[in-house]
């Protein structure tokens with residue numbers, strides 16, 4: 593089996609990017625170890641700190657963020673980082689070539705119940721001669737990502753990575769090495785599986801309600817097939833399922849926070865996952881256009897996310913286009 597480094601070299605990956613990815617894996621390995629120890633290491637439970645999103649941080653949110661920050665900012669190639677758990681960006685080496693934007697622990701409400709969580713990352717080129725303690729250099733659309741991926745900490749720890757040449761999966765061995773276990777992942781175009789938090793049904797836009805109601809009608813409704821539903825409450829696990837066997841995952845705008853475009857964060861959840869999904873032949877949209885075309889105004893900007901099997905995402909977009917055209921008529 594091929595090591596991550598061997599695979600990247602065989603694929604002519606830029607040497608510095610390889611170096612950065614190896615460094616990221618040092619951090620993820622350490623996070624995986626902390627998670628494995630769980631209650632034995634006293635890392636479960638909640639802090640009394642609230643992050644910039646207004647969410648109470650879990651101890652492991654804080655620990656994972658510190659691990660990511662320390663490891664990355666000690667690397668000369670890193671000009672700065674931005675994290676879900678940091679209100680401002682954090683500068684690194686002013687001559688560094690890369691910016692790394694991350695969600696150190698996604699799905700952290702799952703930690704205390706011992707269910708899957710993950711680390712999501714997005715790698716951007718650092719524009720030259722900028723102040724990396726300000727958010728300006730980080731505000732690049734998803735199309736500018738050089739690489740993106742996540743490590744899912746489930747029954748096994750799996751790195752899912754794209755450098756813009758397809759999507760590949762690497763499983764962490766007992767020695768902490770990442771070994772290639774799935775090459776050139778492609779998402780089936782069609783699916784019979786959807787993922788949405790149904791408890792928000794009454795808060796969605798009419799187009800989203802109509803779409804999901806039709807899925808629930810199954811073979812008796814306009815979609816003419818029976819659907820299955822899943823909800824793990826960790827985007828990283830939902831995207832992993834979609835990449836593995838197809839499906840649609842959606843966290844749409846809802847009227848609980850009408851001024852926010854969605855719950856998920858564009859730069860460290862929406863964009864990296866969209867790059868993976870597109871690279872695997874799927875679609876990632878805010879219901880109207882591609883997520884990676886959104887120009888960010890804020891590191892912590894939110895976005896409505898729907899992604900997965902191409903034909904299913906197109907069907908969802910048609911429901912939205914139909915409502916828009918009746919509004920215009």
Ligand SMILES: O=P(O)(O)OC[C@H]1O[C@](O)(COP(=O)(O)O)[C@@H](O)[C@@H]1O
Pocket residue numbers: 676695697698699700701789825826827828843
């Ligand atoms: O509890 P809800 O509203 O269903 O939300 C689940 C969503 O929240 C998130 O956990 C947010 O991520 P964080 O744990 O990084 O804040 C997503 O991964 C997931 O899709």
Ligand SMILES: [Mg+2]
Pocket residue numbers: 695697698699827861
């Ligand atoms: Mg998250």
Ligand SMILES: [Mg+2]
Pocket residue numbers: 653676695696697698699700
């Ligand atoms: Mg998080």
